[in-house]
Each structure stands twice: as structure tokens, then as C-alpha cells.
Amino acid sequence: MSASSNQPANKNTSSDTHTDSQNYRAMIKSLADTKTWLFVPATRIDRVEKAFASGADAVIVDLEDAVAQTDKAQARAALKDYYDTQHEAKNYRPIWLRINQADSAEFAKDLTLCQQLPKLAGVLLAKAEQAADIEKIHQQTGLPVIALIESAVGLYRIDEVAKASGLLAFSYGFLDLCNDLKVQVDTSSADIIANQIRYQLILTSKIHQLLAPIDSIYADFNDSTGLHKRVQLWSQMGMSGMLCIHPKQVDVVKQALQPTAADLSFAQRVVAEYERSGQAIFKVDGNMVDAPVIERSYQVLSSAK
Template structure:
């Protein structure tokens, strides 16, 4: 999966909001069919979301388009994916997953639709949101359940599903979810998923709090964040973009190491720090991330 610094939710039954989301500069839009859509509007929202995907595809927008369907246990998932799996959809943002078997079944359903409708096999990715205690208990198995799984997130949000499920009290510092968030990063990286995303910050007015929350998740290993308001997009993009100073630092580090290597040394003193091949590889990873962000 390409690095998403920002993924912005848009209620699926509000088609004009999609253009506002695109204008915010978000890397990806998540058209929501779940919590933000009233029960009475679910059926119409499916058609609206499909029309929105087709419209944005025709416009050639930069941002990728994801859809959050209703969960499998809601009884609405099948009708949702039948409508929204269409050319222009990057993937499904899966809520309230329980176990790996559920991912396998979802993969089979999506594969059937792709084959039936002439969509490239494997084109539709999956992002798994860990919002249940059962899912967290099977975190690693879920991450490995299908090659469609592109990223993972979960374990945050005041008064949201995961907090209710696990019984913790949300704090901005996040100690109550540190183990869970760390486990998600580990499960992602162990399965070659290099861009886990954090989420969500619900206090729309507290931008300083949002910055601290985003930076804390970045330090933990997350590469982007899911958002619920366009006003957070620019700040998210800033936090999750390697700064020019950092990129320059790592370019100098690589150059110093390569010079030492050419002279027959496996290590070098770089600006007062001992560095070797492992440090050079880390530096290359940061530069690759910065280049991927710039390209996207």
C-alpha cells in the first residue's frame, strides 16, 4: 500500500462532501456506509457511494477512494460490497472484524465480484480496523489472513467501540492503549505491511492535542492517521511527512557510510554518532518514505 499520511472519512450519503475532502489535500477518502449513515438512509447511501466513486474516478482525483461498509455481523455487508466494488475503488475499510476466518470469507466475496465484473484480480485491498476484543486477541492471524490486507489500525478513540469492548478510559497520552497499538504495529510489520495507520482524534478544536496524538503514534511506528474533519488534514500531512532537515540528515549519513565503506571500513563516526550498515539501511527507508510521499 502507498503511504497514506491522512485518510479522511466522508459520510456516504453526503456526495458533495467528497469534493470538499479532496480539496483538503487528504491522501485518501473513506466513503462511509457505517456509523455516519442513519439506518433509514443505508440503501440509498450505497447507490450514492457508487456514483461518487464513478464521479471521482472520471475526474482523475489524486486521492485514493476507500469505502467503509457495514460490518459482516450487521447483515448489511453483502449488499454494501455488491454495490461499491467497482472500478475506481481502492479498497474496503473493514469495521468490527472478529477473526481471520471473517477476512478469508470477505476475500472470497470480493474475488467473486472482481471476477464477475471484469475487475483486475486482487485490485480491491482491505484495511482492518481492530474494534473488538476478539479481533485484538487474534491480531496477528487477521493480519496474515489474506494478501488483500494492506494496512491495520485500531485501539483508540474515546467512548468508541473498542473502548467499550475493552473497558479502558481514553486519555490523550495513550498509556491505556500503548500495548494494543504496539501489537498492531508489530502484526503489520511482521506481515510486510509497512504503513499502519492510527486513528482517531475526536476533539476537533484541539489542534495541539491532535498534533501530540499524531506525533506519538508516528514515533510508535504508524505512518498516517484516519481523520474525521478536513481541518486536521494539513496537520496530519505535516506530521507524517519526513521533514527536509531529517531527509538531508539521512542523506549525509548514507554518504558518510558509503565513503567509509569504500575505504574499507564497516562503520564510521558521523556527526558524533557511531553508524554502520544497519543505520544506513534505516536512513534509506526514511528517504524512500519521503520520496513515496512526494510522488503521491
Template sequence: MTASSVHHARSLLFVPATKPERFAKALDSGADCIIIDLEDAVAEGSKDGARAQLAQHLPQLTAAQLARTVVRINAVGMPWHAADLALLRDWVTQGVAVMLPKSEDPAALRTVAQTLGEGAQIVVLVESLAGLDAVDALAREPQVARVAFGHLDFQLDLGMRASVEEPELAFARNALVAASRRASLPAPIDGVTTDTGSAERLAADARRARAFGFGGKLCIHPAQVAGANAALGYSEAEQAWALRVLEEAVKRGGEVFSLDGRMVDLPVIRAAEAVRATLPG
């Protein structure tokens, strides 16, 4: 089975399944992953056509591109859900991951995983209070690769009207980060920034996501990718530091040591290992 890149993706760029001509451009945008959307970006009358277009164009992607591809299917209980799963059964073995919107029920998630087949990697999208209440159980399902926050639908579900900096959503963000940690999953994925014309707003939202402990961000425009990558990734200096720490730790055989005037103990080594885990190869 081909490995998926979704586990450590910083930027995940949405592209409508009805626009297959944009797939290659999205993959070339610098995004770590793309999310081909069969759900919100597709009108009800176009669902079957969008799925047919996706089936036609997935074979045109290389193995490396497939490993960077996530497909957001229609939610459990929707008329198009079963057909979406049927299409993707043949592609999850090629590295394509699946995003399940409106994730709320661990039993329903288990059924989705069984239908897709062993080894399918699923991103659960929490978009409601019910999803937040169940997030620990959802995150612990063995085929879940990552948790994502659909913060716009979440606000609608609770009747919220968050301010620009969204302090009102801190409780939910904290819960998703904690659930991911308890389940030993990679850091979760934060929601979109709707203001596609403001690099400053995107950068601020991405910095907030990292401050909360998120490791990725959903993007809706290619212009948002670089800002998400910069805020949620590690600089070349941070990467070099981490590799130096790990090299020296091997030499020291587990002893506490000093590097560049900074004490290096086990927590620091674990932080360096987390940086190394995001590096290619």
C-alpha cells in the same frame, strides 16, 4: 489493476457517503486518502440511499482519485454488508480499497476478500478485544493492506475510560504495531482525535502514534490533515538525507561508512529505504 495509495497513507480523512458533495473537497484537503463511510456516519434508515449515492459518484472520480479512496463498508453480519460488497466488486480493480470494521474473524475476512475478488486491498479495523486477539491472523491474510485501530469502540468493548494521553491503550497499540511488522505490512493506522478544534491535541496524538510505530492516522476534519501529515511523514531534510545515504551505500558496495559524522550500517540503510518507499515515483 490500479494501485491503491492506502499502503503508505499518513492521513486518512473520513467523509460520510451521504455527503457526496464533500468527496472532491476531502480529496483536495491534503489527505493522502479519504475514507467514504457507509457505516457509523450513516443512519440505519439511510444506508441504502448512501450506497446508491456512492455508486452514482464513484464514476466521477479520476483514476488518481480512486487510488486515494477507501470505502468503509458495514460489518460482517449487518443487513447492508452484502450489498456494500456487491457494489465495490467493480471498483477494487480501479484502486479503491475497502475498510472492514469490527474485524475479528479471519475466516469472515477471507470470505470478504473472496467476494471482492483477487487483488482487493482491505484495511482491517480492530475495534474489540476479539479483534486484538486475532490481529496476527488478520494481518497475515494475503489481501490485507493495512491494520487500523478503532480505539473508541475498543474502549467501549472493554469498559475502559482512557485518560487524555491514553497510556491505558499502550498494550493494544503495541500489539497492532507488532502484528503489522510480523506480517510485513506497512505501519498501522491509529485512531481519530475527537477534539477537532485543537491543533495541539491532534499534534500530540499524532506524535504519540509515530512514537509507538504507527504510520498513519484517521482524521475526522480537514483541519486535522496537515498535523497528521507533519507528524507521521518525513521532512524534506529527512528525505534528502535518506537519498544521500542510499546513493553513498551503492558506491560503498555494502561496507560500513560515515556520513555527516554518523556511522551508516545496514540498519541505517534499511531506515533510509523505508523513507524512500514513501516518496512518489
């Protein structure tokens, strides 16, 4: 995805402003099938090609948590060198960049780097808390922004942040939020909080016509069973994708998103009957089928492609 051809237009503060730009709507549509967002440390820029080879839909080079404070300048320089040699290649695929939080000393340096990188796909802002920070990134780079909600303040302000010009989507850092909220991780209480966060992000994204939110990382990359269950949870809730921290997670996420044989068979019968009869309401397997069921059946068939 080229940033220059898919820049979201400036938005007003009303909830319908995301519909103002044809390019913005096209970007939302183009990313609807982006399910796996794989992190690569900026100190290991050599892993970008391996990350894409894993089948990840998007690759995020991380200048924030994955890079020690003493290594950030060197990481930026390495990324600039990578772009200088790779961005004109025929097989080049644009990457996303996670930058440091807006109140850090690294933020301005990261923004300068973004301005120097041609064909960058977009920016993830760590610890997003203010609409003004999103707009500053977009105004200075022309790039779409994904806001990472990682603090109580950021979560409290999500409706304000959602109105920012250039905002594409939300994700969240659950471990950071747990630390800030004093929630004990890996408990049933943490699960309740996580689902509440998901619900808030899903609702806010829908109201402001953003891309559906992207779920947080699953830390144990050797636990494919647990990851599979997590993917089914967020996908059933209506989120669009997931942040991944290891290439082996990519296939697990994609497999977990495939409809079951029973769901696929039912969807096929619903669509076949709808297209045969043209009726708005009918029965399949003794179940009443109306517009929402028909729409969902088309979604199931699309997800199986």
C-alpha cells in the same frame, strides 16, 4: 490506485505468504507513503472532491458509523450514482469504502455495492473479528481489505485475522475498544492501553508482512497541538499513517511527520559520508554510525521530500 491492477494474491497461513505476489508487494510499497486517510460520510458524497483537495492521501467513504441506520440504503444509492457519473472522468481518484460489520444486516448489501463500483480502491471492514470475513470480502470483490479492530475479540484474534487472504493492513477504533474493555478515555491508563494496542498491531503486521498499521482517529479536530503530539507518537512507533475525520487535520499530520532541522542535517551528513567513503562503520559528530543508522538516515531524507 486501481483495484484491478493491484489485487493481493491469495495467501497461505504461513507468515511469509505476503511475499508470494509481486502485485501484493507493489501495493504495499505504493501505500507506504499514504499518511492521511480522510473519512467522508456516505450521506455527503458531494464532499469527496473537497476531501481530496485538502491534500489527503486517501479518502474513505463511510457507510458505517457516519450513517444512521435509516439512511444506509439512501447512502448506498447516492454512492452508486456518484460512481456512475464520475469513475470515467480523467481526474477521477479511487476511493476507499468503510462497510458495516460482518454480522450486521447491512454487510451483504455493502458487499453487493462494492461489486457494482468500478475502480474502487479497497474496503475497510468495521469491527473485524474473523479471517473468514476478510476473505469473503476479497473473494467476492477482488479488493484489498483493511481490518478495523474495534473489540476485545478482534484484538485477541489479530494473529488469526492477519493470515486472511486479501488483508492489506490493520487499523483500530480506540473509542470502541475502550467501551468494550471498560477503559476510561482521556486518562493515563487509556494512553497505556492505546500504546499496547499499537504495539500488538505493529508486531503482528511486521510478522505477517502487512502494511504497517494505521493509527486511530483523533477526535478533537480543533486541537492541532494534541494532534501533532499524537502523530509524532505513532510515527516514532513505526505506524504508517492515520485516520482523519476533518480536512483541517490533514496538514497538521503532514507537518508533524516532517523531520526536524537537526535530524535532517544529521541524516544528510551520514549519507554524504557513507556515499563518499563506502565504509560500513564510521563516525559523524562523534557518534558511531553503522548499518541501522545509515538506513534510518535514508528514511529521514526520503520523508523530507
